[in-house]
Amino acid sequence: MPPPQIPPGPLHDLKAALYRRYLQAGPPTLDEIHAQVETLAEDLGAFLARTDATGDDVEELADGQVGAVPSRDTIRRVLGGAALPPGRQDTVAVGVALALLAGESRPDVVAEEIRRGWDRAAVAAPAEVAPALPSGGSRRFFDHLLEYHNEKFAGRNGEVRTILDYIDRHDCGYLFVDGLSGYGKTSLLAVLVRQQPGFLYHFISQRYKTAGGAFDPTQLNDLLSNLCEQLEPHRAAPRGGRALTTRFLEVVAADRGRPTVLVLDAIDEVDRHPSFLFGLLPKRLPKNLFILLSARSQGNRSYLSEVGLAPDDIGLRVTLSGLDADAVRDLLLHYAGTAGAALGERAGFVDNLWEVSAGDPFYLRFLVEDVEHGRLTPENIRRTPSGLSPYLDEQFAQLHRSADSDLHSDVLGLILVADGPLHRSDLLRMVDGLTGGKLDQVVRDVQRFLLRTGEEEYTFCHNRFKEYFLEKM
Structure with a gap:
């Protein structure tokens, strides 16, 4: 098996470490x-006794089922493929197996080396990780969404590995990510598609549509044309109507x-009932096609029925819960500047921040910003509200004490009821007494709660803000 040809970087280093041990081991056959x-999967206890390895990836091999062992084709891709191996667990298992075949005395050290190498390659520049498949140009409309949701991300590596492992070990299937509003579904998928440039994607987001714009991710024609462009990049998609729907049904049914x-992402944001997706997603997917869906949790009710699917049609379901203290520490260490890096090493502060946030990823994003800018410290963390709504009450009480409080209310009220992002010119036209300079100040005061989707267009960065304001109005 020849070594893969990869430019210098983390992925090259990972593949080189694996291939070096492959050569040292014989090289062995697949x-x-x-x-x-x-043997590792069936005799984990003996392996741990010999090596003192305690890594999560090795523990995950303990179920002893044949399905948990990477296939020969997977092993070939781990060693000889030019892309990042999709399963970290499988990559570590292959690395440890090669170390044992080569007679190395500390395969536990090898496991940690491969694990760290995979993680470094996974967060490297997408162009370095794997070449992107040809795709339609409509994907560029989601660039700002991907940038926003990749800014601060932690605590979901296990979910990412679970998704990639499922895809690597099956020949087709539906995957479904659900969780409470603000618990990071879109962020998880945005990070995933950045790590895996060959993935095709569409984000159904009310916050990213523009009234009268060239692309509206919440409309059926734009969704279907975007997906057809990506699924069949060398064939022009029909403009719309029945021809476009028929084309999508054809391409999604083909092996x-x-x-x-x-x-x-966000199939629950289709604002029609019944959903226009009903009947477009086949119960059985063809060979080599995986569809990863996400939606908000709705108690005992599943949104899957709105798109014509049932829980039994889903091969893998991933439900996002709150983040743990380790994720809070990671956010502080990597996304809260020098102040956060120092406080991330203080167990007491990390625990207090986790208790205040209750692990709510959406609330944590703002608390981490407060740490970064010196607004949240060990001295005042005990006075920080527990829960997002009391925190927002406090934030907007401060705004109401400013001289421009009426302008804040007018601008935010218009953004709240708008059908999509509002342009700067619309705000200046609709708010009496609002000048360009005053609008700039209002935007600076509330910018952490807004999303700037164009050169001069604003909307709320999340539905939870809209829900908060609707309760207060």
Whole structure:
């Protein structure tokens, strides 16, 4: 098996470490490597006794089922493929198996080396991780969404690995991510498509549509044309109507020569009943097609029925819960500047921040910003409100004490009821007494709660803000 040709960088280093041990081990055949990985899965206790390895990836091999062992094709891709191996667990298992076949005395050290190498490659520049598949140009409309949701992300590495492992070990299937509003579904999928540039995607977001714009992610024609462009990049998609729907049904039913992952975020944001997606997603997917859906949790009711699917149609369901203290520490260490890096090493502060936030990812984003800018410190954290609504009450009470409080209320009220982002010129025209300079000041005062979707267009950065304001009005 020849080594993959990869430019210098984290992915090159990971592949080089694996291939070096492959050569040192013989090189062994795929059957020999597969047999050694099976031994790890079936005799985990003996392996731990010999090596003192305690890594999560090795523990995940403990179920002893044949399905948990990477296939020979997966092993071939881990060693010889030019892209990042999608399963970190499988990559570590192959690395440890090669270390044992090569007679290395500390495979636990190898496991940690491969684990860290995979993590570094996963967060590297997308162009370095894997070449992107040809895709339609409509994907560029989501660039600002991807940038926003990749800014501060932590605590979901396990969910990312679970999704990639499922795709790597199956030949097709539906995956479903759900969770409470603000618990990071869109962020998880945005990070995932950045890590895996070959994934196809569409984000159904009310916050990113523009009235009268060239692309509206909440409309059926724009959704179908975007997906058809990506699924069949070398064939022009019909402009709309029945022809476009028929084309989508054709391409989504066709077997594919290589694994293809289509990410469809926020299917619950289709603001029609019944959903226009009903009947467009086949119960059984063709070979090599995976569709990853997301929606808000709705108690005992599943949104899947709105798109013509049932829980039994889903091969993997990932429900996002609150973040744990380790994720809070990671956010402080990497996304809260020098102040956060120092406080991330203080267990008491991390625990207090976790208790205040209750692990709510959306609330944590703002608390981490407060730490970064010196507004939240060990001295005042005990006075920080527990829960997002009391926190917002406090934030907007401060705004109401300013000289421009009426302008704040007018601008935010218009953004609240607007059908999509509002342009700067619309705000200046609709608010009496609002000048360009005063609007700039209002935007600076509330910018952390807004999303700037164009050069001069504003909307709320999340539905939870709209829900908060609707309760207060």
